[in-house]
Amino acid sequence: MNRRSDRIIGVLLLLFAIWYGYTALNLRTTLLTDPIGPKFFPLFLATLMGLLSFYLLFKPDPDPEWPSRDEWVRIVLITLTFIGYAYLMNPLGFIIATTLEMIALSLIFRGPLWPAVLSSFVFTLALYGLFEIALDLSLPTGQLIKMIGLG
Amino acid sequence: MDVIGYLGSGFAVALQPFNLMMALFGVFIGTAVGMLPGIGPVNGIVVLIPLTYALHLPPESVLIMFAGIYYGSQYGNSISAILLNVPGTSAAVVTALEGHAMTLKGQAGPALAMSAIASFFGGTVSVIALMLFAPLLAQWAIRFGPAEYFALMVFAFSTLSSLSGSNLFKGLIATIIGLMLATVGLDPISAVDRYTFGQLKLLDGLDFVVVVIGFFAINEILRLSQEIGAVHKLSTELGRVMITLQDFVRSFWTMVRGALIGFFVGVLPGAGATIASFVSYTTEKRLIDREGTFGKGDIRGVASPESANNAAANGAMIPLLTLGVPGSETTAVMLGALLGMNIIPGPSSFTTTLRFSGAWWPPCTSATSCC
Numbered sequence: 001m002n003r004r005s006d007r008i009i010g011v012l013l014l015l016f017a018i019w020y021g022y023t024a025l026n027l028r029t030t031l032l033t034d035p036i037g038p039k040f041f042p043l044f045l046a047t048l049m050g051l052l053s054f055y056l057l058f059k060p061d062p063d064p065e066w067p068s069r070d071e072w073v074r075i076v077l078i079t080l081t082f083i084g085y086a087y088l089m090n091p092l093g094f095i096i097a098t099t100l101e102m103i104a105l106s107l108i109f110r111g112p113l114w115p116a117v118l119s120s121f122v123f124t125l126a127l128y129g130l131f132e133i134a135l136d137l138s139l140p141t142g143q144l145i146k147m148i149g150l151g
Numbered sequence: 152m153d154v155i156g157y158l159g160s161g162f163a164v165a166l167q168p169f170n171l172m173m174a175l176f177g178v179f180i181g182t183a184v185g186m187l188p189g190i191g192p193v194n195g196i197v198v199l200i201p202l203t204y205a206l207h208l209p210p211e212s213v214l215i216m217f218a219g220i221y222y223g224s225q226y227g228n229s230i231s232a233i234l235l236n237v238p239g240t241s242a243a244v245v246t247a248l249e250g251h252a253m254t255l256k257g258q259a260g261p262a263l264a265m266s267a268i269a270s271f272f273g274g275t276v277s278v279i280a281l282m283l284f285a286p287l288l289a290q291w292a293i294r295f296g297p298a299e300y301f302a303l304m305v306f307a308f309s310t311l312s313s314l315s316g317s318n319l320f321k322g323l324i325a326t327i328i329g330l331m332l333a334t335v336g337l338d339p340i341s342a343v344d345r346y347t348f349g350q351l352k353l354l355d356g357l358d359f360v361v362v363v364i365g366f367f368a369i370n371e372i373l374r375l376s377q378e379i380g381a382v383h384k385l386s387t388e389l390g391r392v393m394i395t396l397q398d399f400v401r402s403f404w405t406m407v408r409g410a411l412i413g414f415f416v417g418v419l420p421g422a423g424a425t426i427a428s429f430v431s432y433t434t435e436k437r438l439i440d441r442e443g444t445f446g447k448g449d450i451r452g453v454a455s456p457e458s459a460n461n462a463a464a465n466g467a468m469i470p471l472l473t474l475g476v477p478g479s480e481t482t483a484v485m486l487g488a489l490l491g492m493n494i495i496p497g498p499s500s501f502t503t504t505l506r507f508s509g510a511w512w513p514p515c516t517s518a519t520s521c522c
Contacts, residue, residue: 013324020331027343038338038345045334049327055320067377074376082369109376 006060013053021046077108093142098124173212177219184220185227193481195220200488210489217485218468222274225424225461229266233453234259242424242460245432249445249452256448264394265450266457269406273458276410277417277465284469332357394450402454405435409458416459417466424460424467431459 024042067075085101092100099120106116132139184195196217203213228243233250246266253262335346336356347353409431416427435455436445445452470476477483 023346027345036340038341038343042331042334042345045327045331049324049331052320052324052327056324061318071377075373078373078376105372 004060005064005066006056010053010056010060013056014050017046017049017053020049074108078105081105081108089142090140091143093145094139095124095128096142096144098127170212170215173208173216174219177216177221178223179219181220181223181225182227182230183223185224186230193484195224196481196484196488200484200491203488204491213488214485217488221464221481221485222270222461225464226267226270229270229453229457230263233262233266242428242463243456244425245428245456246453246460249432249449249456252448253450253453258448258450261394261398261450262453265398265402265453268394268399269402269409269454269457270461272406273410273413273460273462274465276407276458277414277462280411280414280462281465281469332362398450402451405439405451405454406458408434408438409455410462413459413462414466417463418469424463427459427463427466428456432456 021043024039024046027039027042081101081104085097088097088100099117102120102124103116106120107113128139180195180199199216199220203216208216225242229246229250232243232247233254235251250259250262250266253259333356335353337344337354344354412431412434413424413427416430417424432445432452432455435451439451464481467477467482471482471486475486477486
C-alpha cells in the first residue's frame with residue numbers, strides 16, 4: 001500500500017485540474033471584458049495543479065503515513081456524521097441535531113454512553129443559551145419542535 | 152513627531168479601563184483556549200467574532216481583545232505542551248520537545264516559569280521593534296502600486312510554501328487548492344460567475360470563516376481520531392514554579408536571539424510562529440549546545456522557541472496592519488473580522504491603521520505581562 005497513497009492523490013488532483021480547467025474554458029464571456037478576462041486565472045491554476053500532480057505521480061512519498069483499517073473506519077464515520085449534521089440541522093433544529101452529533105462523536109471516540117449523552121445535552125444547551133440569550137443570535141429551532149408547538 | 156503623537160493617543164485609548172479589561176479578558180480566554188489541545192487562537196477568535204458584532208464593541212477594543220487572545224493562547228499552548236506533551240498548535244511543538252523532557256525530569260515548574268518569562272521577553276522586545284519599524288513600513292507602504300502588490304503576493308506565496316515543512320510540492324498544491332476555492336463566485340473585474348453551479352448562494356464566493364472551520368477544526372477532529380488510546384503520561388512532579396538567577400543569565404542571550412528571529416520571521420507573510428520557533432531552536436542548538444543537552448530537558452531549549460513564537464505573534468501584526476496582508480492563520484482571521492467591521496487595514500487606510508497600531512501596542516505589553 002505504501003507507495004501508492006501519493007499516486008492516488010496525484011491521479012485525483014490531475015482529474016480535478018482537468019475538470020477545473022475545462023470548466024474555465026467554457027466560462028461565458030461578457031461584452032465588457034478586461035484584457036485578461038475571467039478565464040486566465042483559473043486556467044493558470046489548473047495548469048500549475050496539473051504539473052504538480054505529475055510530481056506526485058512520479059515521485060511519491062516513499063514512506064507515507066497510511067491510516068490503519070480502524071482509523072479509516074473512524075475517519076469515514078466522522079465525515080458521515082458531519083454531513084448528516086448539516087442536513088439534520090434545519091429539520092431537527094440546533095438542540096437535537098447538535099446533541100445527536102456530539103453523542104455520535106463521543107461514541108466514535110470510544111466514550112462511555114451515558115456520560116456522553118448527558119454531557120452532550122448539557123453542552124448543547126449551554127451553547128444554545130449563549131447564542132440565543134446572551135448574544136441574541138438566532139439558531140435554527142427546527143421544524144420538528146415548531147410542529148409540536150414548543151418553538 | 153507624528154509617531155509619538157499617535158503613540159500618545161494610542162496609550163490614551165489603551166489605558167481606558169474598558170480596554171484594559173478587554174485585554175485581560177482576551178488573555179484569559181486565550182490562555183484557556185490555548186491549553187486545550189487542538190483548539191488554537193484561530194478557533195478562539197472565530198468563536199468570538201459574532202460576540203464582537205452583537206455587543207457593538209468599538210473596533211479598537213476588538214483588536215485589543217484579539218491581540219490578548221493571540222498572546223494568551225501562545226502561552227496556554229506551552230502549558231499543555233510542557234505538562235502533557237500535547238502541543239495545542241504547531242507553534243508549541245518545539246516547546247513540547249524540550250519542556251516535556253524537563254517535566255519527565257521533575258522540572259515542570261521551572262519549565263513553565265521559563266516559558267512565561269521567555270514569552271514576556273519575546274513579546275516585549277518585539278513590541279518595541281514594532282514601534283520602531285511599523286511606522287517606517289507604513290510610510291513606505293503608502294506608495295504601494297499594482298507592481299509592488301504583485302511582487303508582495305509572489306513573495307507571500309513563496310514563503311507560504313515554507314509552511315508545508317518537509318514537502319515543498321505538497322505545500323504548493325495546498326496553496327493552489329486555496330486559490331481555486333477563492334475563484335468561486337463573481338470575477339471581481341468582469342463579474343462573470345465562476346464555479347457557482349447555478350447556485351445563487353455561491354455568487355458571493357465561499358465564506359472565509361466557513362472555510363477556516365472546515366480546514367482547521369474538522370481536520371483537527373479527524374487527526375485526533377487517530378490518537379485514541381495513545382496514553383499521555385502525566386507527571387505529578389511539578390517542582391518550584393520559578394527559575395534561578397543562574398538559569399535566567401544563562402538563557403538571556405538565547406531569549407534575545409529568539410525574539411529577533413521570531414520578529415523578523417513573523418513579519419514575513421505566511422511564515423509565523425511555528426517557523427519562528429523551529430528556526431530559533433535549531434539556531435540555538437547549533438550555537439550553544441556544546442554538551443548535547445538539547446532535547447533532553449535544557450531550560451534554554453524552552454526559552455528559545457517561546458521567546459520566538461511570541462515575538463512572531465507581534466511581527467505578524469506588521470504586514471496585517473500596514474499592508475493588509477496577514478502573516479499567520481490567526482491574523483488572517485483577524486483580518487476577516489476587521490473587514491466585517493468595514494475596516495480595511497492596509498496602505499489605503501493608512502491613517503486609521505496607524506490609529507489602531509497606536510492603540511494596541513501598549514496593551515500588548517500589558518497583555519504579555521498578564522501571561
